[in-house]
Structure formats: C-alpha cells, structure tokens
Amino acid sequence: MVTYKPDFRKAYKLANEILLKSREIKGFPFSVTKVIKEISDIQCCSYDRAHKYDIDIESFGSDAAILTEYAGRLIIFYNQQDIQPRIRFSMLHEIGHYLLEHKLKTENLNLYEKQEVETNYFAAQLLMPEQTLIEIQARGKRISTDFLVSSFQVSKEAARKRIETLNKIKPEYRTRDEKEFDDLILLKYKMFLDSIMPAKNSYNWFDDEYERQQERDTWC
Numbered sequence: 672m673v674t675y676k677p678d679f680r681k682a683y684k685l686a687n688e689i690l691l692k693s694r695e696i697k698g699f700p701f702s703v704t705k706v707i708k709e710i711s712d713i714q715c716c717s718y719d720r721a722h723k724y725d726i727d728i729e730s731f732g733s734d735a736a737i738l739t740e741y742a743g744r745l746i747i748f749y750n751q752q753d754i755q756p757r758i759r760f761s762m763l764h765e766i767g768h769y770l771l772e773h774k775l776k777t778e779n780l781n782l783y784e785k786q787e788v789e790t791n792y793f794a795a796q797l798l799m800p801e802q803t804l805i806e807i808q809a810r811g812k813r814i815s816t817d818f819l820v821s822s823f824q825v826s827k828e829a830a831r832k833r834i835e836t837l838n839k840i841k842p843e844y845r846t847r848d849e850k851e852f853d854d855l856i857l858l859k860y861k862m863f864l865d866s867i868m869p870a871k872n873s874y875n876w877f878d879d880e881y882e883r884q885q886e887r888d889t890w891c
C-alpha cells in the first residue's frame with residue numbers, strides 16, 4: 672500500500688507566492704473573498720444564498736465552508752452563521768485543495784489526511800505568515816494566542832496550532848530559495864510589521880555611524 676506524506680514545502684511555497692504577488696494582501700488581516708477572486712475563478716456563495724437557489728446545503732455537513740461543483744462550476748459555499756475567523760480559515764483551506772490539485776473525492780483515508788494537513792498548513796501560512804511571526808518575535812514581541820487572534824483575525828484553535836508549529840521551525844533547514852522568499856515577504860509587509868512593533872534600533876545604528884564618522888573627520 673502506498674503511504675502518502677504531506678508535502679509541506681509545496682504548500683508553503685504556494686502560500687508564499689500568493690503572499691508576494693497578491694495586490695489584495697497588503698497586511699493582516701486581509702479580505703479572504705477578495706483574494707480568492709484575485710487568484711482563481713472560483714465563486715464564493717453563502718449558505719443563505721445557496722438556500723434560495725434550492726441547493727441542498729444540509730448535505731454540506733458541519734464545515735464552515737465547502738468547495739463543490741454546482742451547475743458545472745466550482746463554488747465555495749460558506750456558512751455565514753459561523754464565526755468570521757473560522758469562515759476565513761475554511762475558505763482558504765478549500766481554495767488550498769483546489770490550488771494544490773487535490774483529489775476532492777477520495778476513499779483513501781491516508782491520502783485524505785495528507786491533503787487535509789497540506790491545505791491546513793497552506794491556510795495557516797497565508798493568514799499568519801511564519802516569516803512575519805519570526806520577525807515580530809525577533810523585534811521583541813511575544814507571540815501569544817491572544818495576539819494572533821486579535822492581530823490576524825484567526826480562531827483560538829488556529830492560533831494555538833500556529834504557535835505549536837512555530838516552535839518547531841529550524842530556520843537553518845531553509846533552502847536558499849526559501850530564504851530569498853522570506854526576505855521579500857518581510858520587505859513587502861514592512862509597514863504592517865512596523866505597525867505591530869517598530870524594528871529595534873534600526874535608525875540609531877545609522878545615527879551613531881554618522882556621528883562617529885563626523886568625529887573621525889575632525890581628527891585630521
């Protein structure tokens with residue numbers, strides 16, 4: 672029997688490409704529906720509206736969002752009664768399945784789980800990019816569940832999971848390409864990062880150097 676292992680690199684790379692290219696994502700939290708519109712042809716439709724079109728929403732189960740084919744089109748249906756953070760995560764989870772070319776209907780439990788893990792990782796990376804969290808931490812702010820909930824509009828559960836994976840990251844395992852992505856992402860979201868926590872001493876260093884040079888210039 673084939674066993675499937677989650678391809679974290681693939682999910683991570685895809686999320687990073689969107690973080691870099693998207694014009695809709697300028698900081699966090701961002702509008703999930705606008706981003707889905709920007710990166711795909713998939714339509715988003717609330718359960719309320721689906722109900723009006725006589726779509727059997729009861730068959731969707733208890734998920735906050737579901738990607739399914741209807742009248743020859745792929746649509747993400749979402750339960751507007753659920754809490755916003757859950758809807759946002761679920762919608763990105765669903766678009767992740769599509770972008771990662773997952774098999775939507777699979778009987779293979781092992782493959783199903785691999786796909787779930789991959790797309791959860793993809794959604795988490797988009798909503799709370801690892802690079803920005805590491806940078807915020809380096810600037811001296813503690814990354815707590817409450818901080819992620821309020822600054823990134825995610826659920827407590829998603830925030831807790833993020834912190835767990837964050838503590839397992841070994842930056843030295845990053846390839847050169849991945850590190851390049853990290854730098855570009857930090858550059859793009861500099862304003863957002865500064866609004867959370869200004870970089871430590873970045874100006875002082877130049878000031879000091881300037882003054883020291885002036886001092887040196889007066890020596891001769």
Ligand SMILES: [Zn+2]
Nearest residue numbers: 764768787790
């Ligand atoms: Zn799924």
